[in-house]
Amino acid sequence: MSGAGWQRIDWNTLDARARADVLRRPAQSACVEVHASVERILADVRARGDAALRALTLQFDDVTIDDFAVGEAEFARAMGDVDADVQAAIDDAARRIETFHRAGMAAPYAVDTAPGVRCERVLRPIGRVGLYAPAGSAPLPSTVLMLGIPAQLAGCTDTILCTPPGKDGAVDPVLLVAAQRCGIARVFKVGGAQAIAAMAFGTESIPRCDKVFGPGNAYVTEAKRIVSMQGDGPAIDMPAGPSEVLVIADGGADPRFVAADLLSQAEHGRDSQVLLVSDDGALIEAVEAALQAQLATLPRRAIARAALAQSRAIQVQALADAFDVSNAYAPEHLILAVRTPRAWLPRVRAAGSVFLGDFSPEAIGDYCSGTNHVLPTGGAARAISGLSVASFQTAITVQCVDPAGLSAIGGTAMILARAEGLEAHARAVGVRLEATA
Numbered sequence: 001m002s003g004a005g006w007q008r009i010d011w012n013t014l015d016a017r018a019r020a021d022v023l024r025r026p027a028q029s030a031c032v033e034v035h036a037s038v039e040r041i042l043a044d045v046r047a048r049g050d051a052a053l054r055a056l057t058l059q060f061d062d063v064t065i066d067d068f069a070v071g072e073a074e075f076a077r078a079m080g081d082v083d084a085d086v087q088a089a090i091d092d093a094a095r096r097i098e099t100f101h102r103a104g105m106a107a108p109y110a111v112d113t114a115p116g117v118r119c120e121r122v123l124r125p126i127g128r129v130g131l132y133a134p135a136g137s138a139p140l141p142s143t144v145l146m147l148g149i150p151a152q153l154a155g156c157t158d159t160i161l162c163t164p165p166g167k168d169g170a171v172d173p174v175l176l177v178a179a180q181r182c183g184i185a186r187v188f189k190v191g192g193a194q195a196i197a198a199m200a201f202g203t204e205s206i207p208r209c210d211k212v213f214g215p216g217n218a219y220v221t222e223a224k225r226i227v228s229m230q231g232d233g234p235a236i237d238m239p240a241g242p243s244e245v246l247v248i249a250d251g252g253a254d255p256r257f258v259a260a261d262l263l264s265q266a267e268h269g270r271d272s273q274v275l276l277v278s279d280d281g282a283l284i285e286a287v288e289a290a291l292q293a294q295l296a297t298l299p300r301r302a303i304a305r306a307a308l309a310q311s312r313a314i315q316v317q318a319l320a321d322a323f324d325v326s327n328a329y330a331p332e333h334l335i336l337a338v339r340t341p342r343a344w345l346p347r348v349r350a351a352g353s354v355f356l357g358d359f360s361p362e363a364i365g366d367y368c369s370g371t372n373h374v375l376p377t378g379g380a381a382r383a384i385s386g387l388s389v390a391s392f393q394t395a396i397t398v399q400c401v402d403p404a405g406l407s408a409i410g411g412t413a414m415i416l417a418r419a420e421g422l423e424a425h426a427r428a429v430g431v432r433l434e435a436t437a
């Protein structure tokens, strides 16, 4: 343990098992209790609907909610109450998020795989989508933009949003302004695993959704995982749980910048995890000093300190080794605070989103660079990507075969069908070939 509260690790001295332990997420050790509690919540909402939502909201959010739906008056109040500069910032961020996501949209395509055989891929918006915006430790209106804008670009017209109510029973007004900016008119005051259950199963007030999206704490993330595995449950976007950042810094990095980036993720929650990986011991010590200095005045220092207690500074022998550590960890966010960041980019194989160079703080991706901040955590970045317009669409393939096309490729189908012992398949082709012979 060092003065920064995290563990100092010399990577080179560890065997494979010790290395795996160092890269373990804090959320992984708590998951048995979280799982049991979430199972109870899901069963309760499935059985009792709104009555369960009311009881659970009182238990976990300490507020009684009569009507879960945000009414027109609350929306209007939010539009009137939120400062003009905040509204303008929402608009500015929204435009940039829209620009980036629009540019990445998949296009339908068609190709002739043989004369008379046309194959196509067409895109459709998912029917009803349920979005979750966290508001436990801090309401996150930026998350509403990150979910709502790609949903809108995908063409989703039936979009609902759930978010925890404040102690006064109201939804954060900035969050409502962000919802309005994305054309989301149906917002419900319910949070945690119970919100995911409501969107998955439906209740008297909240409609059942085809796919559930959004980040959240360990309860929200576990609820999404469980409902997505139930036969009648919705699809989900990804595991997007407690925030993480891994910074690879060389000796030329500015320790104040690195410390600020680490704290920006540590302040999210006690179960956030931040990792510094460097080949330079002096840089690590300078970052530790900067962390202590910056923590002294940070409003959420108690949360950040708790997160640092389960975080690590890892010293490697060479910068190239830092990329092995990062790829094994597969962080939600990866900052390359190194001298030639773009030259190192090809080494990155697993990360949700990458920030190149000293002037690309992770916080800029959280709000307004244009990329999406809903990203895979817990190592899921090894195989899962962050949110995009495609997350809100299904791709349907289409084929149209004319008689010439069937005579060109039908024989192949018949041989393969018979190789599989599926005679009816072969005959479905053969009967047509005979009819056109």
Ligand SMILES: NC(=O)c1ccc[n+]([C@@H]2O[C@H](COP(=O)([O-])OP(=O)(O)OC[C@H]3O[C@@H](n4cnc5c(N)ncnc54)[C@H](O)[C@@H]3O)[C@@H](O)[C@H]2O)c1
Binding pocket: 037, 057, 060, 061, 133, 134, 135, 136, 137, 138, 140, 143, 164, 165, 190, 191, 192, 193, 215, 216, 217, 218, 219, 220, 239, 240, 241, 242, 243, 268, 269, 272, 332, 373, 374, 375, 376, 377
């Ligand atoms: N990976 C991503 O893309 C991403 C993006 C944004 C935020 N995040 C993460 O989302 C998380 C937001 O968490 P949060 O807690 O602030 O808000 P949240 O909205 O996810 O969770 C708050 C809800 O949790 C429920 N809850 C609280 N204690 C509980 C308990 N003991 N048992 C059952 N339910 C309980 C309550 O109902 C409450 O409404 C943070 O960890 C943040 O790092 C991740």
Ligand SMILES: N[C@H](CO)Cc1c[nH]c[nH+]1
Binding pocket: 140, 142, 143, 242, 243, 244, 265, 332, 366, 373, 374
């Ligand atoms: N860093 C978070 C994702 O881990 C997203 C966020 C929203 N607001 C601030 N940060």
Ligand SMILES: [Zn+2]
Binding pocket: 243, 264, 265, 268, 363, 366
């Ligand atoms: Zn953040």
